[in-house]
Amino acid sequence: MQEVLVIATVVFVGLMVGVELSVAAFVNPIFDRLPNDGGVAARSDGARLLGRVMPLWYIGAVVLGAVWTVQAWGHPQALTVAVAAALLALSVVMSVTLLVPINSQVARWSSQGVPPDWRQQVGRWDRLHFVRVGVLIAAFVLLVAGAA
Known part of the structure; x- marks a missing residue:
C-alpha cells in the first residue's frame, strides 16, 4: 500500500508541477503575444477553467503529502516528505492569499471589460x-x- 501512495503522490504532484510550469513558461507568454486583446480573453478563459480544477489538484496534493508523511513517520524519508508536504501547503496559502484574488478579477474581464x-x-x-x-x-x- 505504501508503494501505491508514493507513486500516486509523485505522479499527482509531478503532473501539477508540469501544468503550472507550462502556464508560467509557455502559455501565458504566448497569450501575451496575441494581437489586440486576444491575450486578455485567453487569460480570462484560462482563469475560469483552471480556477475550477486547480483547487482540487492543490488540496489533493497536500492531502497525499500529509498521508505519506504520516505513513513514513519513523523512517529516514519522513522529514524529506514532511518538508515537501509543508511546501505544498505553502503553495495553497500563496494561492489563496496572493494569486486567487487576481485570478478572480481576470476571470471576470471578458464579461466586465x-x-x-x-x-x-x-x-x-x-x-x-x-x-x-x-x-x-x-x-x-x-x-x-x-521515494528514492
Missing part, C-alpha cells in the same frame, strides 16, 4: 506564479528524493 491597469495585474500574477512554481518544484524534488 478590462481595467486600465490590467497589464500590471497580470504581471504581478505572473511574478507570484513563478515563485509558486519554484515552491512546487522544490516540493516535487523532495517527494522524488523521499
